[in-house]
Amino acid sequence: MAEVWYLIIGDPVLNGLIALSSILFHNFGLAIIALTIIVRLALWPLMRRQLESTKAMQSMQPKIQELQKKYGKNQQKLQQEMMKLYKEAGINPMGCLWPMLIQFPIWIALYQAIMKALATTPENLLDLAQHLYSWEVVTQAIPLNSQFLWLDLGQPDHTLILAIIVGGTMWVQQKMTTAPTVDPRQQSTNSMMLLMMPFMFGLFTLMFPSGLPLFWAASNVIGILTQYFFTGGWGYLKFRSPFRPAPVK
């Protein structure tokens, strides 16, 4: 099973990353950013569906909030009405989950490729030999230069700068897509999630080799840009709910 994984996804991503590093002036940081962009482009058809779904949901927000206000005390009725609304608009609310699921193996392969290519331990360096293609552009690039800006990509960044960038960009990206709600409990859960995820990833940034958080940050920035240009603005980042949530009793 592991062999199939590396043959189809793991090794192509790893060798692509190393080849990119060789092409991009032996700069592994640039290679991570470039590969993130390439993967995003390759997954564009899926991303597009996800964004279209988000955009459609966004445009329906006033109607959804009306329903929430109207049926806020009857959750079952609210769900029924919302599903009816989605059906009428031809939206599958689960539609944006599947593209995300399909992308997941690619993100895992990218993670593994970064960890393998950086070879932070001698075991990893030795293991790397078994996954490399015999392309000159790859063999000439090994071992990779792990310095990028102020970062040693093979070591965690303890300066907090990268953690703030990762957490901040993740918060912006999430805020752009998280719809406000009149249900106070849901609103409180959403608010907690909005803070929890960036905080968690900020914390991970202090623990993982900084090559990985660099990938997260690049991925977040690309996500924000595509979201901005595709949906035509900052989405829910500047969206103010016309409804003031009632205090929880």
Add this chain to the structure above:
Amino acid sequence: MKQAKILFFVVISLFALVLVSCVPGGAQPARGWSGTVVHDGILYTGSVDGRVVAINKSSQNLQWFYTITMPSSGMSCGQSPVSATIYGTPIVDGDIVYVGSYSGKVLALNTVARSQDLPFPQTRYGEWEWDCPGTNAGSNAIVADLVMSEDALYLSSSNGRVYSLDKEFGDLNWESDVLHEKLWTSPVLQGDTLYVSTYDGRIVTLSVETGALLPWFFESESGFASRPVVYEDSIYVGSFDNKLYATKIGASELSWSFPGGNWFWGAPLVSEGVVYAGCLDGKVYAIGAETGEELWRFESRDPGGKPVPIVSSPVLMDNLLIVADELGSVYVFDLNAELEGKAVVPLKTMSVGAVVRSSLFAQEGLVYIRAQDNWVYVLDIDRGGLSWKSTLTIEE
């Protein structure tokens, strides 16, 4: 729906992070591959759990052990000490055993003090500990073997410098300039010069007395994977571009380069004008030291016919060449045998049945192998089988 989506993403993210950081697909845990050495009837090695272990060769009993610890830096382990990893083979001088660890420490352990389990270090017994400078645990790690002269130790550090320590007290004699961002291969001592191979493709020479860079260096387009080997007036070294390089000391041009199918990870062995080199492509190559011409090759394969990488360096025992592949098969070649073509057949084949990455030690008809399953295997080459084995896992 949004809430479910976010929760789903959180759960999947956490699951994936935990998964990929635990399985070999992500970062492999450092377990080390310390080799073995036998001195005055005692076998010394480093275990996979960070212990220096001494075993009596005759009785096969544990003489003593010492656990090297380091503060943990993991996500869940807090700051409680964890055992450090040992990659280098211990070296022994009289009653003192020297060992370097991935935690950046060099230790001088006295066999008498350790047998009595006295608190470390017992300075009256000549024990000391030296901490390699670094900004964090990763950057001062010592991966390479230590090198010993009459009164000093030499070591490469992951911080990119070479150090010389006083053998008796562990005082710093000198430190070199930063030669590369990390040095994982050991220096080679020859006369009053240290030869150091770097991952950016240089062989640099340092003064043994001062650590200053000497004028001669050699530069290649690709980084060097193995430590260099000096034989007569030449240097042999494996490279990340799947080649074995040879150059004359003092020259700026290559003498020759020999192509393999993967990295030459272990240092080659040179004897009587022939270079014997194990390669991660699963082959052992015998190459003319002067010409770079292939004399013979042997390919190690698993039962399924797949090549098995050769990680450790070959060793010589009289006229026998002994090579272990990564899956623990040990091949013995008779170097006096008549060659029939370029493919040779081993005289004997044995197996320890465990992963082998550490350097082998050969003495008096026996080959000592510390395997990754935390056992030491001792093979009797004459009989062609296992003589004895001992676990390095110790219940405290």
